[in-house]
Amino acid sequence: xxxxxxxxxxxxxxxxxxxxxxxxxxxxxxxxxxxxxxxxxxxxxxxxxxxxxxxxxxxxxxxxxxxxxxxxxxxxxxxxxxxxxxxxxxxxxxxxxxxxxxxxxxxxxxxxxxxxxxxxxxxxxxxxxxxxxxxxxxxxxxxxxxxxxxxxxxxxxxxxxxxxxxxxxxxxxxxxxxxxxxxxxxxxxxxxxxxxxxxxxxxxxxxxxxxxxxxxxxxxxxxxxxxxxxxxxxxxxxxxxxxxxx
Numbered sequence: 644x645x646x647x648x649x650x651x652x653x654x655x656x657x658x659x660x661x662x663x664x665x666x667x668x669x670x671x672x673x674x675x676x677x678x679x680x681x682x683x684x685x686x687x688x689x690x691x692x693x694x695x696x697x698x699x700x701x702x703x704x705x706x707x708x709x710x711x712x713x714x715x716x717x718x719x720x721x722x723x724x725x726x727x728x729x730x731x732x733x734x735x736x737x738x739x740x741x742x743x744x745x746x747x748x749x750x751x752x753x754x755x756x757x758x759x760x761x762x763x764x765x766x767x768x769x770x771x772x773x774x775x776x777x778x779x780x781x782x783x784x785x786x787x788x789x790x791x792x793x794x795x796x797x798x799x800x801x802x803x804x805x806x807x808x809x810x811x812x813x814x815x816x817x818x819x820x821x822x823x824x825x826x827x828x829x830x831x832x833x834x835x836x837x838x839x840x841x842x843x844x845x846x847x848x849x850x851x852x853x854x855x856x857x858x859x860x861x862x863x864x865x866x867x868x869x870x871x872x873x874x875x876x877x878x879x880x881x882x883x884x885x886x887x888x889x
Contacts, residue, residue, distance in 0.1 A: 650779045652715035658682040659787025661689050666719040671698045673713040683714065710783075721777050724793040726803060729768050730810050740812055741882060742835035744770045744800065746845050748871065751776050753841065755784025756872035762788035764879040770795045770803055770835075804852055807835050813854040816845050817878050819868050821856035828857055830882040838871050 648668065651657055660667060670690050690697050733740045743766055748754050754776040761769055774796045782789050797803050804814050812833040817825070837853065839845035850856060859869060859877050
């Protein structure tokens with residue numbers, strides 16, 4: 644298969660791909676499945692309107708072994724954005740920036756969950772270092788959120804942190820290695836949260852140049868840390884609570 648073509652599977656990811664006008668080459672659908680599913684009907688209507696080839700099959704076992712919900716498609720890969728281009732546009736729009744920096748997240752399901760939460764909480768962009776996590780599985784886990792939230796692939800995260808700080812954005816590391824509780828910081832200002840690797844956490848090099856470090860409070864005698872995608876959801880919803888965006 645052409646390396647420039649990406650497989651997406653599942654009704655919601657494909658529906659979101661159509662919603663955000665992604666280039667779709669072929670759609671595969673199991674015959675007579677989900678006849679009353681609204682989103683699937685919209686997918687078929689869109690395909691006929693755009694003259695996208697629909698291939699009906701009895702099953703997909705030869706093609707894909709994922710939880711495909713009876714549908715998958717070939718699309719263009721996700722295009723990465725440049726954070727230097729995004730920041731001025733956010734300020735120009737009058738919005739208070741809300742960003743994520745992911746320090747070497749490796750689990751595609753964690754990444755997909757983070758993207759899904761980001762899409763629900765109005766995150767303006769996600770900055771990553773490991774581009775391999777942007778794939779079919781993370782698109783499925785994100786429920787199509789990867790088509791909504793800009794992803795910025797950067798090789799030099801330290802440079803990006805300095806750029807954000809110079810742009811008037813506070814950079815806050817979410818880590819258990821601090822005494823500061825997350826509820827005591829003002830997130831109504833432009834903010835970028837750093838979330839760390841599942842095993843090693845956030846790099847010391849990043850921690851040393853952040854504006855602040857915060858932790859989520861855990862009960863005494865409980866586990867020592869939260870899953871990174873869970874921590875992401877907690878800190879983002881605290882930010883939008885403070886900003887009263889819901």
